Amino acid sequence: xxxxxxxxxxxxxxxxxxxxxxxxxxxxxxxxxxxxxxxxxxxxxxxxxxxxxxxxxxxxxxxxxxxxxxxxxxxxxxxxxxxxxxxxxxxxxxxxxxxxxxxxxxxxxxxxxxxxxxxxxxxxxxxxxxxxxxxxxxxxxxxxxxxxxxxxxxxxxxxxxxxxxxxxxxxxxxxxxxxxxxxxxxxxxxxxxxxxxxxxxxxxxxxxxxxxxxxxxxxxxxxxxxxxxxxxxxxxxxxxxxxxxxxxx
Amino acid sequence: xxxxxxxxxxxxxxxxxxxxxxxxxxxxxxxxxxxxxxxxxxxxxxxxxxxxxxxxxxxxxxxxxxxxxxxxxxxxxxxxxxxxxxxxxxxxxxxxxxxxxxxxxxxxxxxxxxxxxxxxxxxxxxxxxxxxxxxxxxxxxxxxxxxxxxxxxxxxxxxxxxxxxxxxxxxxxxxxxxxxxxxxxxxxxxxxxxxxxxxxxxxxxxxxxxxxxxxxxxxxxxxxxxxxxxxxxxxxxxxxxxxxxxxxxxxxxxxxxxxxxxxxxxxxxxxxxxxxxxxxxxxxxxxxxxxxxxxxxxxxxxxxxxxxxxxxxxxxxxxxxxxxxxxxx
Numbered sequence: 001x002x003x004x005x006x007x008x009x010x011x012x013x014x015x016x017x018x019x020x021x022x023x024x025x026x027x028x029x030x031x032x033x034x035x036x037x038x039x040x041x042x043x044x045x046x047x048x049x050x051x052x053x054x055x056x057x058x059x060x061x062x063x064x065x066x067x068x069x070x071x072x073x074x075x076x077x078x079x080x081x082x083x084x085x086x087x088x089x090x091x092x093x094x095x096x097x098x099x100x101x102x103x104x105x106x107x108x109x110x111x112x113x114x115x116x117x118x119x120x121x122x123x124x125x126x127x128x129x130x131x132x133x134x135x136x137x138x139x140x141x142x143x144x145x146x147x148x149x150x151x152x153x154x155x156x157x158x159x160x161x162x163x164x165x166x167x168x169x170x171x172x173x174x175x176x177x178x179x180x181x182x183x184x185x186x187x188x189x190x191x192x193x194x195x196x197x198x199x200x201x202x203x204x205x206x207x208x209x210x211x212x213x214x215x216x217x218x219x220x221x222x223x224x225x226x227x228x229x230x231x232x233x234x235x236x237x238x239x240x241x242x243x244x245x246x247x248x249x
Numbered sequence: 250x251x252x253x254x255x256x257x258x259x260x261x262x263x264x265x266x267x268x269x270x271x272x273x274x275x276x277x278x279x280x281x282x283x284x285x286x287x288x289x290x291x292x293x294x295x296x297x298x299x300x301x302x303x304x305x306x307x308x309x310x311x312x313x314x315x316x317x318x319x320x321x322x323x324x325x326x327x328x329x330x331x332x333x334x335x336x337x338x339x340x341x342x343x344x345x346x347x348x349x350x351x352x353x354x355x356x357x358x359x360x361x362x363x364x365x366x367x368x369x370x371x372x373x374x375x376x377x378x379x380x381x382x383x384x385x386x387x388x389x390x391x392x393x394x395x396x397x398x399x400x401x402x403x404x405x406x407x408x409x410x411x412x413x414x415x416x417x418x419x420x421x422x423x424x425x426x427x428x429x430x431x432x433x434x435x436x437x438x439x440x441x442x443x444x445x446x447x448x449x450x451x452x453x454x455x456x457x458x459x460x461x462x463x464x465x466x467x468x469x470x471x472x473x474x475x476x477x478x479x480x481x482x483x484x485x486x487x488x489x490x491x492x493x494x495x496x497x498x499x500x501x502x503x504x505x506x507x508x509x510x511x512x513x514x515x516x517x518x519x520x521x522x523x524x525x526x527x528x529x530x531x532x533x534x535x536x537x538x539x540x541x542x543x544x545x546x547x548x549x550x551x552x553x554x555x556x557x558x559x560x561x562x563x564x565x566x567x568x569x570x571x572x573x574x575x576x577x578x
Contacts, residue, residue, distance in 0.1 A: 050426070050429075050430075070430065070432070071432045072432075079431075080430055081430075082426070082430070086424055086427065088423035088424055088427065088428075090423055091416070091423060091547075092547060094550045096420075098550060099413075099431075100431045103413050105413045106414045106438075107414060108409070108441055110412060111405065111409050118413065126551075143549040145547060162431075164431075165431050165432060
């Protein structure tokens with residue numbers, strides 16, 4: 001579904017990502033681990049086209065997307081989250097999510113007419129948002145400002161926001177950081193449930209327990225290079241990964 | 250009678266600033282653009298109106314209404330150019346660029362004598378419906394006109410803020426990158442809103458010309474930009490009611506300082522201190538009411554729905570709670 005071929009990026013003299021090749025198939029949960037500064041987030045930024053790559057190819061659904069824009073990629077169903085979830089802090093949860101779907105009434109002149117149509121689309125989006133918020137147990141807080149949520153709830157909101165855009169693949173950047181164990185369990189359940197509904201994931205995280213629990217395959221990145229890939233068992237027994245990532249000799 | 254005329258003049262000036270503040274709130278408050286070019290669009294609006302309406306050889310001698318429409322269009326086109334070239338810049342950089350554009354406009358107005366009559370400008374300009382309303386009463390009529398158009402400005406700005414577009418604009422203000430990550434075309438939106446807001450300012454330029462009945466480059470110094478921003482921050486940024494109240498409070502306080510009795514020998518020194526009052530107000534408001542006199546209100550989407558259409562019953566009572574407590578898991 002998502003193929004990355006020999007992708008590279010350098011910032012001045014620093015080679016942040018070196019010839020990384022990876023693949024995510026439909027319905028898989030693929031993990032991406034690596035020490036701080038390994039280039040994981042840079043890789044995400046390039047895949048979601050927030051940052052141009054220096055060389056290499058990205059294709060999504062058998063289509064090359066390198067030269068595309070972030071907006072069109074989102075339209076095709078490639079969604080990403082951010083490491084520090086912030087949401088739209090001064091918007092309520094409902095607004096946070098209702099702003100997501102493409103909306104024709106988001107035009108300047110729609111304030112003069114089209115009232116019926118606005119109400120109809122708003123109503124559709126509202127129903128969708130409410131159903132989603134119920135699934136994620138955030139429904140009670142729907143009229144709270146996003147800035148009043150806890151870090152873990154913000155992560156869930158972040159997931160909801162991506163789901164509102166009808167994703168086919170979701171790139172999650174550290175969904176488990178700052179989340180307490182019981183919330184983490186819920187997060188895992190949500191991710192597994194979404195997968196059983198046909199969603200594909202590419203997940204970055206430092207919480208190896210979490211990664212091992214959910215992922216089918218894992219890639220390990222260090223200093224911008226792919227040093228290992230395989231199933232969770234293979235990775236957890238890989239000496240290179242242990243020395244680079246866990247600091248064990 | 251004199252005091253009434255004076256007061257209504259004061260209210261008219263306050264109303265003009267309030268319109269500016271409402272217009273600025275559209276892109277400064279809702280969209281979060283740091284735009285210091287307000288006075289530039291204001292000057293362009295005022296000059297285009299004047300040049301379109303005064304008689305030849307200086308102007309085209311068009312009717313007033315054509316002048317008003319023309320000034321809105323010209324300001325819109327100019328701001329399209331300014332916006333297209335500078336809106337990719339972030340916060341401070343945008344601020345500097347728009348500020349520079351406003352200065353350029355003022356300096357051009359002062360130097361292109363063939364077009365603007367240089368620093369002398371034009372004077373004795375006509376006011377709308379002046380021939381129907383005699384002498385002193387005219388100010389009262391004009392104040393009414395200003396307040397009426399302020400009400401129209403307010404109505405549309407409020408509708409914009411409550412619409413899906415307003416929500417989208419606030420999302421951009423809160424986090425541009427996340428807005429981009431959900432597939433929105435930010436630049437196009439910014440440009441549209443920027444042009445809208447600037448054309449609104451251009452329209453207010455016509456009112457300013459009517460109010461002053463003269464036009465000269467030194468009327469359009471950056472002091473106006475800062476006054477409008479101060480009014481917006483005082484009243485509460487992101488909030489139309491705050492913008493209106495902030496503008497009136499600021500203008501009334503500034504003008505009221507004229508009446509503080511002071512000994513003649515200090516009057517020159519103390520006159521220089523008038524700016525101090527608005528500065529002090531700004532500091533006090535920021536210290537004790539950082540959100541402004543009226544904080545931005547967060548209306549729930551549900552309430553807005555009922556406001557739009559009462560027939561929509563969104564949630565049968567109790568059902569929502571049950572569903573939530575059963576949860577997804």
